[in-house]
Amino acid sequence: MLIKIQNLKKQYGEEELITKVLHGLSFTINQGEFISIMGPSGSGKSTLMHILGLLDRLTKGQYEFEGQDVSKLDDNQLAKLRNEKIGFVFQAFHLLPKTTVLENVMLPLAYSSDKKNHIAKAKKILESVDLGHRLNYYSNQISGGEKQRVAIARALVNNPSVIFADEPTGNLDSKSGKQVMELLQNLNDQGNTIILVTHETQTAEHANRIIQLKDGLIVNDSSVKNKRIAKNEKILVK
Amino acid sequence: MNEILKTISIALKAMKKNKIRTSLTILGMVIGVASVIIVFSAGAGIESLIVSQIQSFGTDIIQTEIKIPSNKKGSDNSLGIVQGVQITSLNLDDLKDLNKLANIQNTYAGILGQEQLNYKNETKATTLMGVTASFIDIDKSEIDIGRFFTDAEDKSLAKVIILGNKIKNELFGNSDALGKFVKLNKTNYQIIGIMKERGAMLGMDFDEYAYIPLRTIQKRIMGVDHILYMTHGIYNTEIAENTAEEIREILRDNHNINNPDKDAALDDFRVTTMKEMMDMMGTITKYITLLLLAIIIISLIVGGVGVMNIMYVIVSERTSEIGLRKALGANKSNIMLQFLIESILVTFLSALLGIILGVIMSYLISIIATMNGFKEWEFIIPIKAYITAFLFSIISGLLFGVYPARKAAKLDPITALRK
Ligand SMILES: Nc1ncnc2c1ncn2[C@@H]1O[C@H](COP(=O)(O)OP(=O)(O)OP(=O)(O)O)[C@@H](O)[C@H]1O
Ligand SMILES: [Mg+2]
Numbered sequence: 209m210l211i212k213i214q215n216l217k218k219q220y221g222e223e224e225l226i227t228k229v230l231h232g233l234s235f236t237i238n239q240g241e242f243i244s245i246m247g248p249s250g251s252g253k254s255t256l257m258h259i260l261g262l263l264d265r266l267t268k269g270q271y272e273f274e275g276q277d278v279s280k281l282d283d284n285q286l287a288k289l290r291n292e293k294i295g296f297v298f299q300a301f302h303l304l305p306k307t308t309v310l311e312n313v314m315l316p317l318a319y320s321s322d323k324k325n326h327i328a329k330a331k332k333i334l335e336s337v338d339l340g341h342r343l344n345y346y347s348n349q350i351s352g353g354e355k356q357r358v359a360i361a362r363a364l365v366n367n368p369s370v371i372f373a374d375e376p377t378g379n380l381d382s383k384s385g386k387q388v389m390e391l392l393q394n395l396n397d398q399g400n401t402i403i404l405v406t407h408e409t410q411t412a413e414h415a416n417r418i419i420q421l422k423d424g425l426i427v428n429d430s431s432v433k434n435k436r437i438a439k440n441e442k443i444l445v446k
Numbered sequence: 447m448n449e450i451l452k453t454i455s456i457a458l459k460a461m462k463k464n465k466i467r468t469s470l471t472i473l474g475m476v477i478g479v480a481s482v483i484i485v486f487s488a489g490a491g492i493e494s495l496i497v498s499q500i501q502s503f504g505t506d507i508i509q510t511e512i513k514i515p516s517n518k519k520g521s522d523n524s525l526g527i528v529q530g531v532q533i534t535s536l537n538l539d540d541l542k543d544l545n546k547l548a549n550i551q552n553t554y555a556g557i558l559g560q561e562q563l564n565y566k567n568e569t570k571a572t573t574l575m576g577v578t579a580s581f582i583d584i585d586k587s588e589i590d591i592g593r594f595f596t597d598a599e600d601k602s603l604a605k606v607i608i609l610g611n612k613i614k615n616e617l618f619g620n621s622d623a624l625g626k627f628v629k630l631n632k633t634n635y636q637i638i639g640i641m642k643e644r645g646a647m648l649g650m651d652f653d654e655y656a657y658i659p660l661r662t663i664q665k666r667i668m669g670v671d672h673i674l675y676m677t678h679g680i681y682n683t684e685i686a687e688n689t690a691e692e693i694r695e696i697l698r699d700n701h702n703i704n705n706p707d708k709d710a711a712l713d714d715f716r717v718t719t720m721k722e723m724m725d726m727m728g729t730i731t732k733y734i735t736l737l738l739l740a741i742i743i744i745s746l747i748v749g750g751v752g753v754m755n756i757m758y759v760i761v762s763e764r765t766s767e768i769g770l771r772k773a774l775g776a777n778k779s780n781i782m783l784q785f786l787i788e789s790i791l792v793t794f795l796s797a798l799l800g801i802i803l804g805v806i807m808s809y810l811i812s813i814i815a816t817m818n819g820f821k822e823w824e825f826i827i828p829i830k831a832y833i834t835a836f837l838f839s840i841i842s843g844l845l846f847g848v849y850p851a852r853k854a855a856k857l858d859p860i861t862a863l864r865k
Contacts, residue, residue, distance in 0.1 A: 263773055263859050284777045291775020302770045302863065306463040318456065319775035362774070 209275070210370060210401055211237040211260060216269035218255055218424075229255045231424040232269065237403065239369070242396040244404045244412035247421035253405045254374055256421065260403065261294055261372045262286045274369065291319050295363025299375035301355040303347035303362075309334065310343040313362045320366055333361045337391060353384025360391060370401040377411055389414050393437070410436065450783070457788035460760075461795075471756040472796035474749030475842075479800025479835045480807060481742045486831035487808035489735035491815065491823045496727040498822035504586055505720045506683050508690055510544070510697070511675035512536045515714045533714050534672035535701045538660075541578075541676055543696050549680050549689040554581040555660055555673040563656060564629035565617040572613055572656045574630075576663030584679040587652060592624050592639030600659035603666060608639040612653040630658075631667055646819050686719040693717045743838075750793070750842035757789050757850035768854050769862025782855040789847025790840060797839030801832065 218230040229252045237243060245253050258264040259271065262278060271278050273289065281289070295316075303312045313330040334340055337357045342350055347358070356376055363371050373392065377385035393414055396402050406412050413436040420428035461468045512533040541555050559574040581587075582594040595606050607628060614623050627634040635658065644652040664670050680689055697715050698705050705712045761768070768781055776784075805827055812825035 258860050261773075263863075284779075287772065287775050287777035287780075290773060296773050298863065302766065304767060304770070307459070311459075315771070316774040319771075319777075319780060366775075 209236055210239050210241075210273070212270075212272040213260075213266075214270040216256075216259065216271060217267050218252070218259060218264075219267050229424050230259075230266075233421075233424075233426055235419065235426065235429060237370075237401070239401055240396070240399055241417060242393070242402045242404070242415040244406055244415035244418045245421060246407060246409070246412045246418055248407060251421040252424045253407070253421055257372050257374050257403065257405050261296060262290050287319075291316060292366060293369040295360075295366070295368040295371040297356065297359050297363050297371065297373035297376045299378040301352075301359050301379070303355055303358060305347060307347055308344050309339060309347065309350065309358050312347055312358055313365050316362060316366045322366075330361070330365055333365050334358070337361045337364075351384065352380050353387055356380060356384070356388050357391060360388070360395075364395070364400075370403060371395070372403050372405070374405040375407075376404070377406070377408075385411070450787070453780070453783050453787050454791065456784055457791050460788060461791065464760075467756065468792065468795075471753055472792055472799065474752045475746065475793055475796030475839065476800040476803060478742060478746035478749045479797050479839065480804035481745065482739065482835050482838070483801055483804025483827060483831050484807050484811065485735060485738040485742060486834070487804070487825070487827045488811060489731055489738075490826040490828050491808075491812055493728060493731045494824040494826065495815075495820050495822050496731065497724055500720060500724050500727065502586060502822075503720065504584075504679075506680055507584065507720060508550075508678045508680055508686060508693065509675065509718045509720075509723075510536070510678065510693060511716055511718075512672075512714060513716045515703075516711050534670065535714050536674070536676070536697075537672050538578075540697060540700050541673075543700060544676070544678065544693055547689060547692050547696075549682055549685055549692075551679045551681050552580050552584055553676050553678045554578045554584050555676045556581070557660065557663060557668070557670070557672070557674045559663055559668055561630055561667065563613065563617065565626070568617045570613055570616055573654060574663060574667070575655050575657045576660040576667075577657060578660045581657070581677075584677055587644055588642040590640045590642040592637070594639055594657070595659050600661050603662045604659060605633060605635045605662065605666070606638045606658065607635040608641060608657040609637055610641050610653040610655045610657075611643040612651070613656055614640050633666070645821070683720075686721060690717045690719050690722075739834075746838055746842065749796070750846040753789055753792055753796075753842065754846035754850060756792075757785065757847055758853070760788070761785060761850045761854045764854075765857055765862045768857050769859045769864075772857070772859035773863060778855040781857075782851045785851035785854045786844065786847050789851070790843035793839040793843035793846075794836075797835050800839075801835050804831075804835075 213236075214234045216230055216233045217228075219226050219228045221227055233256065245256060247253050255264070259266050262273065265279070274293070278286065278289075304315065310327070310330055313334055314326050317326040317329065331340070331343065334343060337360055339354060339357055339361065342354060342358075347355065350358070360371075360376075371392075376388055376392070380388060389411060392402055392404065402415070404412070404415055412418050413432055413434065415432060416435060417431045418428070419426060512535070514531050514533060538555060541553050544550060545553050554577050556575060556577045559576065561572055561574045563570045563572045579595055579597040579600050582589065589608070590611070592608070594608060595604060599606055607630070609617075609623065617623070617628065618626070623637050623640060626637050628637060629635075641653070641655075641657070646652070660673065678689075678693070680686060694708070694713065694717050697703075697717075698713065701714055703713060710716070771781060808827060809825055812823050815823035
């Protein structure tokens with residue numbers, strides 16, 4: 209079991225200004241799953257992802273990551289876990305400006321205890337997402353779809369246990385979006401656990417399982433019957 | 447160690463990406479640090495200049511000169527010229543008494559006058575030095591052509607004159623001056639010697655002086671009996687202080703000054719050894735250096751606040767970067783270190799550039815000084831200048847960088863990423 213949450217609650221703010229966002233969620237996620245978290249805007253998808261991704265702490269309930277109660281970990285330990293076990297892909301890409309593709313992908317390695325072969329590792333990952341020809345391009349010199357693939361390469365570079373992707377196609381045209389989804393799907397086929405946040409049914413159906421949120425509660429949690437397979441001219445992951 | 451190197455490279459990259467802003471940020475610091483170097487170097491240069499100039503007067507002399515006595519310390523006037531008061535108590539009788547002191551080898555007396563020298567149609571306003579004949583033995587000035595006057599000529603009020611190098615050139619050009627007559631107060635004085643070129647020192651241009659016998663100027667030109675100063679050549683510089691004290695006692699006795707506490711303010715004269723003179727000049731340059739440094743420290747602090755300002759701007763500009771770094775596994779100290787090192791690098795770089803600039807400027811100043819007659823101005827950068835510059839840069843980098851860095855480290859990754 210990779211992730212187990214029980215009666216997870218989250219509220220922001222204090223006293224009169226409290227916003228209750230998540231009202232008690234429970235589920236487990238296993239290694240190798242491809243899960244979509246769906247729901248309307250404001251339903252708490254990103255909030256849930258931030259908690260699962262150890263970027264934020266829950267208010268009440270239990271969260272075990274790889275069998276470890278994360279409420280017992282301090283900020284530094286959480287940072288270490290994020291670095292080693294978790295990869296993030298954001299809607300807004302969040303690449304460092306005026307920095308090359310290669311350097312962007314190397315960024316997580318700068319904080320890892322692994323001191324060797326940073327360049328070789330980053331290169332290899334970039335080649336696997338078909339960006340071997342863009343290594344020394346600056347992050348503002350590549351297309352949106354390429355940016356998101358750089359972000360995916362960055363998420364992968366430390367060989368994490370799980371990849372969180374919050375609306376990864378939200379800023380992309382449909383063709384690049386398709387490429388990104390195909391890439392994620394291939395990664396899942398190779399055994400990577402992927403947790404995708406989206407509010408588009410079409411995108412969500414690339415997953416094997418969909419968790420539906422509404423107003424901070426799970427309204428549905430079921431496997432996908434007609435799983436969509438993204439198809440493109442090229443196979444991106446070799 | 448590896449962490450720090452990595453962080454330095456991150457910070458260096460960030461600085462390289464913002465070249466213009468980085469250079470504007472460091473400009474204040476660079477100028478401040480350059481000023482530190484210049485002040486230290488100029489201080490050392492001036493000191494070397496003063497020391498060598500004082501030494502060129504000879505260290506084996508003691509100077510006695512008149513001054514207005516005063517009850518308030520420190521308000522005494524040099525040479526008694528101010529306020530129209532003239533001290534006339536110092537005279538040749540004092541000289542005779544002082545020459546009896548064991549450590550005094552010889553003494554010459556002097557008085558100054560401003561007179562016009564005429565030769566044919568040429569007129570030259572000149573500082574006349576009326577001195578006794580032993581001047582040429584005690585003073586460092588030397589005769590170029592001809593001779594100095596003798597004691598006998600002094601006593602007989604001889605109308606002879608020795609010209610400084612510049613005066614000779616201005617009145618006679620290249621033609622021979624020796625033996626010719628110049629007019630002084632409508633009276634002819636025969637030129638018996640020309641002084642060797644000596645140059646200017648401590649504001650006095652020796653080559654602009656003309657020398658005539660003391661008694662001649664006293665009796666024939668100024669109509670006075672007193673002198674302005676005496677210069678004593680001494681045998682043993684080790685006991686110069688004692689000799690100076692003996693001089694003071696004799697003069698107090700001669701001038702009927704009741705001064706049991708030996709309060710120099712009450713005296714109508716001042717006795718200075720060369721060592722005192724150098725100490726005094728050294729103290730003056732030290733205080734000037736300190737004063738300038740204090741001003742510069744203020745400008746450096748302003749520069750440091752500028753760095754802090756920019757660091758705050760950088761932090762708020764990079765909130766999403768900070769959020770991203772945290773999401774990717776950076777902890778608080780990674781972020782803190784990144785921004786601290788960045789600000790230290792900024793100030794360190796400023797120090798480096800400031801030192802280079804300061805050294806170049808100091809070198810130019812020394813060249814300009816030497817070209818303008820201050821030949822003994824040495825180009826020195828004291829080690830303490832470098833140390834001050836580097837220490838200050840690193841301390842201010844830490845001091846002014848710590849708050850922005852703390853702000854960065856405390857940022858919540860989620861709010862930082864949501865931007
Ligand atoms: N830091 C915060 N302080 C207060 N309220 C917050 C904070 N962050 C999120 N919220 C609130 O929590 C609720 C859920 O936000 P969240 O971003 O998780 O929604 P979402 O499902 O991801 O929406 P979207 O599809 O628009 O991205 C929203 O009402 C939001 O206003
Ligand atoms: Mg969201």
